[in-house]
Amino acid sequence: MQFRVEPSLQSKASSIFLLSLLSIVLAFLGSSVIFVFYRVSPWEAYLTFFHGAFGSWYALSETFKRAIPLLLVGVGLSLAFRAQVLNIGAEGQILLGAIAATWVALFSGVPSSFMLPGMFFLGFLAGAIWALVPAVLKIRFAVNEVLTSLMLNYVASNLVLYLIGGPWKGKGVRGFTYTDTFPEAGWLGTIGTSRVPYFTLLVGVVVAVAGYFFLKKTALGFELRVVGSSPETARLLGISEGKITLLVMFLSGGLAGFAGVGEVAGIHHLLRHPSHISLGYGYTAIIVAWLARANPLATILTAFLFGALISGGDALKVSLGIPFQVVSVLNGLILFFLISTELLSRYRIVWGSSRGGGAIEP
Amino acid sequence: MNLEIILGVLNRAMAYGTPLLLATLGEVYAERAGVLNLGVEGMMMLGALGGFVVTYLTANPWMGIMAGALVGGMFSLIHAFSAITLRANQTVSGLALTLLGTGIAGTLGRNWEGKTLATPIRPFSEAFLARCPILVRMIFKDIDVLAVGGVVLAVFLWFFLFKTRPGLFLRSCGENPSASDALGINVWQVRYLAVFFGGVMAGLGGAYIAVAYRPAWSSGMTQGVGWLAVALTIFSFWNPLYALVGAYLFGALFHLAFRLQVLVAPELLNSLPYLFPIVALVFVSRLAFRKKLGVPEALGKPYKRGETG
Numbered sequence: 147m148q149f150r151v152e153p154s155l156q157s158k159a160s161s162i163f164l165l166s167l168l169s170i171v172l173a174f175l176g177s178s179v180i181f182v183f184y185r186v187s188p189w190e191a192y193l194t195f196f197h198g199a200f201g202s203w204y205a206l207s208e209t210f211k212r213a214i215p216l217l218l219v220g221v222g223l224s225l226a227f228r229a230q231v232l233n234i235g236a237e238g239q240i241l242l243g244a245i246a247a248t249w250v251a252l253f254s255g256v257p258s259s260f261m262l263p264g265m266f267f268l269g270f271l272a273g274a275i276w277a278l279v280p281a282v283l284k285i286r287f288a289v290n291e292v293l294t295s296l297m298l299n300y301v302a303s304n305l306v307l308y309l310i311g312g313p314w315k316g317k318g319v320r321g322f323t324y325t326d327t328f329p330e331a332g333w334l335g336t337i338g339t340s341r342v343p344y345f346t347l348l349v350g351v352v353v354a355v356a357g358y359f360f361l362k363k364t365a366l367g368f369e370l371r372v373v374g375s376s377p378e379t380a381r382l383l384g385i386s387e388g389k390i391t392l393l394v395m396f397l398s399g400g401l402a403g404f405a406g407v408g409e410v411a412g413i414h415h416l417l418r419h420p421s422h423i424s425l426g427y428g429y430t431a432i433i434v435a436w437l438a439r440a441n442p443l444a445t446i447l448t449a450f451l452f453g454a455l456i457s458g459g460d461a462l463k464v465s466l467g468i469p470f471q472v473v474s475v476l477n478g479l480i481l482f483f484l485i486s487t488e489l490l491s492r493y494r495i496v497w498g499s500s501r502g503g504g505a506i507e508p
Numbered sequence: 509m510n511l512e513i514i515l516g517v518l519n520r521a522m523a524y525g526t527p528l529l530l531a532t533l534g535e536v537y538a539e540r541a542g543v544l545n546l547g548v549e550g551m552m553m554l555g556a557l558g559g560f561v562v563t564y565l566t567a568n569p570w571m572g573i574m575a576g577a578l579v580g581g582m583f584s585l586i587h588a589f590s591a592i593t594l595r596a597n598q599t600v601s602g603l604a605l606t607l608l609g610t611g612i613a614g615t616l617g618r619n620w621e622g623k624t625l626a627t628p629i630r631p632f633s634e635a636f637l638a639r640c641p642i643l644v645r646m647i648f649k650d651i652d653v654l655a656v657g658g659v660v661l662a663v664f665l666w667f668f669l670f671k672t673r674p675g676l677f678l679r680s681c682g683e684n685p686s687a688s689d690a691l692g693i694n695v696w697q698v699r700y701l702a703v704f705f706g707g708v709m710a711g712l713g714g715a716y717i718a719v720a721y722r723p724a725w726s727s728g729m730t731q732g733v734g735w736l737a738v739a740l741t742i743f744s745f746w747n748p749l750y751a752l753v754g755a756y757l758f759g760a761l762f763h764l765a766f767r768l769q770v771l772v773a774p775e776l777l778n779s780l781p782y783l784f785p786i787v788a789l790v791f792v793s794r795l796a797f798r799k800k801l802g803v804p805e806a807l808g809k810p811y812k813r814g815e816t817g
Contacts, residue, residue: 232599283790297783298786301782470614471610474610477611478605478607481600481603482590
């Protein structure tokens with residue numbers, strides 16, 4: 147049978163879904179090299195992985211626990227990516243949220259009934275302001291936001307290390323470097339006996355739905371999409387690119403900060419080493435948003451998927467002794483296959499002979 | 509006395525700045541050919557692992573250095589394939605390369621975590637230094653031959669890029685690929701070579717860290733130097749000689765951060781090398797992009813025959 151490839155004007159939702167699925171399968175196949183290196187049969191690794199991600203109520207709750215920050219950050223990044231603003235600094239923005247929440251919980255002296263609201267409010271604000279730095283530099287000085295937002299991740303990480311090792315070091319922790327435990331008024335309630343905070347889970351879903359309607363139904367959402375898809379048109383319509391950049395950086399940074407609060411208030415109940423507060427959520431959320439094609443509603447699905455990836459990776463570490471960085475390998479591979487197959491979705495395969503063989507020219 | 513201080517700082521700047529210099533030189537070439545590669549950090553990590561493991565197994569640091577460079581080069585071809593052949597989004601492809609590189613280095617390197625090298629690349633010997641003039645001796649103290657090689661390489665790469673025909677071809681692919689194509693330059697080939705060279709240099713920089721600068725392995729040992737290289741490429745105006753100056757400036761800054769530890773918390777000082785490029789980018793970006801100083805016109809844009817822009 148003969149076929150040819152020709153440009154397709156629009157890619158169908160079904161083909162996008164299939165290509166995304168293909169990317170994930172290919173990434174899993176590719177990562178089997180690492181399993182072989184650790185003398186683990188890939189089949190056993192996959193089984194352990196799926197068992198660790200979905201195999202029991204505990205596994206599912208772990209998956210949900212990881213999916214919450216990914217969802218919150220992923221929705222924010224979807225908005226940013228839609229406007230062609232590449233915020234790579236979510237990891238640092240998460241940490242800033244955690245820092246602000248810790249300050250409220252331990253040092254502000256706020257009455258206990260205001261503690262959680264205060265933590266989330268300031269956490270959102272701290273992440274948002276941290277994200278505005280690259281935004282302002284981009285608008286004012288044409289500095290590439292990828293680099294500045296990423297550099298600030300290292301700064302935020304050092305800031306946490308400084309605080310937990312110095313001024314905020316807990317009184318009762320001696321040799322360890324973390325803060326004292328928050329008062330219980332600063333703890334988030336969890337679902338049943340699991341470690342899944344329901345508040346942030348609920349907010350994540352609400353934000354995803356709200357983000358979807360914001361993009362689709364509001365004037366500001368329309369402006370955002372125009373800036374992202376065609377800056378020239380935006381200029382002709384008098385839409386301020388700077389305003390949109392500020393908006394999406396504020397929202398994505400704020401949501402990342404909010405997620406950071408959720409991690410310390412819902413899971414750790416103290417401020418500790420940056421790599422424990424965020425297991426690379428800020429970077430993984432980039433792929434969550436990319437896989438969702440920057441559609442906030444679809445991030446509910448992709449965040450869950452990558453939550454599973456992380457808890458599955460955890461299981462690989464615990465049961466088979468494969469380092470946790472295997473998750474980074476999977477992330478990188480998925481991203482590669484996604485952008486590579488994107489080219490395919492821009493074309494379609496037409497079955498039949500190349501000329502006059504039945505296929506109708508568009 | 510003053511000369512002594514200056515030479516002392518230069519000496520330390522060389523020691524700290526060399527890995528950054530090597531990686532930046534490679535990125536300058538890739539970007540001059542029109543391909544943005546944000547995967548430098550990932551390529552450096554793998555180069556560091558390759559360099560460490562081969563040195564560990566063969567006890568020959570030069571084999572390690574070569575292995576690191578080769579690993580970096582091979583790894584960069586993934587980005588070359590997706591950016592040049594598939595014309596995928598170069599920013600995202602580079603990010604994916606960094607994720608993949610750090611991930612692979614972290615997983616495969618686990619068995620060597622914390623191990624040190626018995627046969628690192630050694631600094632110039634006392635006997636050699638004793639035969640040098642006093643000024644050279646002061647600059648070369650605790651410095652190895654690769655750090656000096658970096659200076660020579662920077663000058664050579666500058667000459668090649670701006671004063672030779674192949675260098676002109678490379679730059680033209682980054683400025684106007686369709687015109688280059690019309691002139692008979694194989695844009696595809698030039699860009700592949702440039703990205704590969706960028707990978708080799710990043711791998712070399714990573715291997716230098718693991719085999720000479722700090723002869724031990726720990727995942728994450730490149731500590732964002734790859735990202736600094738991407739930033740330095742911009743504020744060196746895509747020029748190898750300015751990259752040399754910039755890398756040493758960074759080296760001096762690292763040294764300063766180290767020396768001030770008695771006064772200020774080290775965690776805060778460790779932020780300096782990441783804050784400095786932000787400040788530098790602010791000063792330089794506007795200048796660079798407004799006056800078109802060195803910015804390759806077609807940077808980050810995939811080229812397809814028959815399409816303009």
